[in-house]
Amino acid sequence: MNIKKLSLALLIATGSLAGCGKFLDQIPDNTLTVEDIFKSKAYVDQYLYQVYANMPNEMGQRFVGTNYSGPWIAAADEAMYNWDFNYSNNLNASTWNTTDGTVSTYWTNYYKSIRNASDFIANIDGATSEVTALMKTRYKGEARALRAMYYFWLVRMYGPVPLIPNVIAPDASMDDIIKARTPMDECISYIVTQLDSAYNELDVTPAE
Numbered sequence: 001m002n003i004k005k006l007s008l009a010l011l012i013a014t015g016s017l018a019g020c021g022k023f024l025d026q027i028p029d030n031t032l033t034v035e036d037i038f039k040s041k042a043y044v045d046q047y048l049y050q051v052y053a054n055m056p057n058e059m060g061q062r063f064v065g066t067n068y069s070g071p072w073i074a075a076a077d078e079a080m081y082n083w084d085f086n087y088s089n090n091l092n093a094s095t096w097n098t099t100d101g102t103v104s105t106y107w108t109n110y111y112k113s114i115r116n117a118s119d120f121i122a123n124i125d126g127a128t129s130e131v132t133a134l135m136k137t138r139y140k141g142e143a144r145a146l147r148a149m150y151y152f153w154l155v156r157m158y159g160p161v162p163l164i165p166n167v168i169a170p171d172a173s174m175d176d177i178i179k180a181r182t183p184m185d186e187c188i189s190y191i192v193t194q195l196d197s198a199y200n201e202l203d204v205t206p207a208e
Contacts, residue, residue: 034119034123037123038123038124038126038127038128039127039128040128040130041127041128041130041131044124044127044128044131044139047116047120048120048139048142048143050113050116051113051116051117051120051142051143051146051147052113052146053113054068054109054110054112054113054150055068055146055149056068056069056153057069058073068105068106068109068110072088072156072157073088074086074088074089075087075088075091075092087102103157106153106154106157107154107157107158110150110153110154111150111154111164113146113147113150114147114150114151114164115164115167115168117143117144117146117147117150118147118164118165118166118167119167120139120140120143121140121143121144121147122166122167124136124139124140124143125140137201138201138202138203140201141197141198141199141200141201141202142198142202144194144197144198144201145194145195145198145202147194148190148191148194148195148198151163151187151190151191151194152191155184155187155188155191159181159184160181160182160183160184160187161181161182161187162179162180162181162182163182163186163187163190164179165190
C-alpha cells in the first residue's frame, strides 16, 4: 500500500514539474519581441528614439563625460578649458585612469546605438501599414545617418574601430563576436558612404 502511495505521489510530482516547466517557458505579457515592436507605429517611433539616445551633447565637454560628450576637443589643440572639473586636463597630463569607465563607457554606449540602428534598418520595411512607405524611407535614413555618426564619434576617440554593419546573433560564437579593428580608410569610407545614402533617403524638408 505504501509503495502504491509513493508511486502515485511521484507521478503527481512529475506531472506538476512538467506543467511548471511549460508555465515557466511562457513569455511574459509585458515583454516585447522584435516582431511586436514593428507591429505598432508608436513602438517603431520609440525604437527610433532609442537610436538617438546616446547622441553626445558637445556643450557638456567641459565636464566629465556629461551626456556622452567626452573631453575630446579640449584634449587636443582645438580648445582649452580652465575648469578644474574637466577630464581633458587629466588626458593632457597623462593622469587619467584607464579603469574608471570614463573612456570605455563611450565604446559601450555608442555600439549599443549602432546595434539598435542596424536592427531598425533591417526590420523597418516589414513594419505595420501605419508606417507609410515614405516614412519607412525617412526613418531608415535617420537610423543610417545616426549609425554613421556613432562610428564617426568612435573613430574620433579610438582611431580605427570594428565595423559591424549587421546585428550579431545572441548565440553567436566567440569568433563571430570578437572583431578586429577595420583599417582607418575603410572606416572613413563606410561613414561617408552611409551618410551619402542617408542623404538620399531623408526629406529635403523635415517632417513636422
